[in-house]
Amino acid sequence: MSENTVSKYVCSLEEKGLIRTEPTMVRSKDGRPLNGNLLYTIRPIQAAIELFYERQFQQLEEDTARQRAAERLAELACESPQNALCAPFGAVASPCADPGLEAQMGPLSEEFSGTKEKAG
Numbered sequence: 001m002s003e004n005t006v007s008k009y010v011c012s013l014e015e016k017g018l019i020r021t022e023p024t025m026v027r028s029k030d031g032r033p034l035n036g037n038l039l040y041t042i043r044p045i046q047a048a049i050e051l052f053y054e055r056q057f058q059q060l061e062e063d064t065a066r067q068r069a070a071e072r073l074a075e076l077a078c079e080s081p082q083n084a085l086c087a088p089f090g091a092v093a094s095p096c097a098d099p100g101l102e103a104q105m106g107p108l109s110e111e112f113s114g115t116k117e118k119a120g
Contacts (some may be wrong), residue, residue, distance in 0.1 A: 010038075017051035018043060 013019045020043055024036035 017048040018045075 010019070010021065014021060020041045022039045022041070024039050025033050026036040028034055
């Protein structure tokens with residue numbers, strides 16, 4: 001196997017909590033410290049299982065929190081769609097806070113009529 005393949009699988013085993021690696025140091029003949037091989041320690045299977053269950057539980061808690069936030073946003077969107085952060089797709093949210101303001105000023109499209117034809 002190539003060095004990259006071995007490294008990838010060693011990292012995978014470490015992430016799963018099945019092994020632990022430690023770098024070692026060796027001394028050359030002239031006394032200089034050099035990098036040695038990795039020291040591999042196989043962890044007890046029960047510790048790896050507990051780590052797996054702990055990660056699964058954390059993922060479940062995150063998913064539940066995400067789902068609650070989405071439900072809360074949906075409730076807020078139903079109560080007042082113009083104030084919701086993320087209005088549901090297809091919902092019309094008025095950008096104008098005062099509906100009477102548009103009536104006083106008139107629609108904007110009349111001022112720019114014919115611009116599409118001029119543009120070509």
